Amino acid sequence: MDFPEELKYTEEHEWVLVEGDLVSIGISDFAQDQLGDVVFVELPEVGDKVEVGKAFGVVESVKAVSDIYAPFSGEIIEVNAELPDAPEAVNNSPYEDGWMIRVKPDDLSDLDGLMDAAAYQAFIEEE
């Protein structure tokens, strides 16, 4: 399993990537592996607000339904429009083709509490 160093991770198994003043969000390699074959992704729309700790989307595998949580608040600037037609990208490329939304955070310091790759790996080993 792969956990890129440049990403931060949440206890709900999302990853975030800070690119300037925008932050991309997806789910981790561990999360996609636990879910199994992803067959459906439901995402919000550009202009919608995400709120820290609240679900903003849903990932469904054949057997399970899983919410995706926003680790910070902000406005959605971009949504991965390819994903609804190619949900398997979440399995095949969780950190690249499987990205979900790009957000302008209200306060970048909300990201301070997130785990780095090593801390996240230790976290999932404990779970």
Place this chain on the structure above:
Amino acid sequence: MKKTILNQVHRELGARMVEFGGWDMPVQYSGVIAEHMAVRSSAGLFDVSHMGEIEVTGPGAFAFLQYATINDLTPLVDGQVQYSAICYPDGGIVDDITLYRFHSEKFMLCVNAANREKDFAWLQDLANQHKGDYQLVYRGEDFAQLALQGPKAAAILSGLTPADLLSLQVYHFCESEVAGLDVLISRTGYTGEDGFELYCAPQDAESLWTSLMDQGTPQGLVPVGLGARDTLRLEKAYALYGHELSAEILPLEARLGWITKLDKPDFCGREALLKAKSAGIVRQLIGLRLTQPGVPREQYPVRANGVDVGVVTSGTMSPSLRQGIALALVDKAAVAGDVALTIVIRGRERSAEKVKLPFV
């Protein structure tokens, strides 16, 4: 949690294990969709040792089973299998079963994993009320069961058995050898594909599994878990106890009219079912296909013209159709004719259409 004799084999194959009906079972090996497609295009091997077996023997066995089950045993010949069900006196379903006729005084029932003990206790109760010259024996611990399913199943099995598979018809069985082991070969299954259910002694199961995998791997055989077992049966609209069938559902509501032989002189549940039929069956199991993106799931409400008319009993994303499909138990009258059907997914109505079954 109970384990089948092959538990360690699954773990070594890297299967993801889940609890199912009190059993620790593999839900997937490589992935549900890949396993599903392998069964549709070549072949899959399933451990279904969690299923239970009950033997009924003796001169009175036929008459007892004719009373205990809803299908008619009369046309069965030796070596034939019959899909049937056991009902309570009120017509609710105890279990759906396959019934094996060895000869006129020996039968075996194959029952659902979660219902093994319940079924046997129920049949014993029934036997106490209907004494006769027959014995009921619980044989659940005496068999392991593997299901070899898919268009390549016969080609794979024929390389390992002297049995004449060409003349073994669907829903028939024979006692023979596979890879030198004593095996009951039944041309049955739960996937809608050609295939076999193979009963053997538990101590032979690992050897049988390995021989079948070795023989079949070059022809595309893969191990398949319960995840794909569920999507495969759902595409073919086969009922699953606890979902489409239960003590609260009549076989006449659940598309099992074809096995409910109301013209049999008597069977447990007959009176109630006759009464329900003459009063008019209100609920009906139907097939729905989502025409919008989404995945229907069990218990999601079904609406007709905006009004709740029933619930989804099983739903999934069909790997073959790449569309959401569902079986739903609904008010028959409310879905008749030209109505706008929807399935409510997370509070939002998604358009669906009533389709002929099976889905695939």
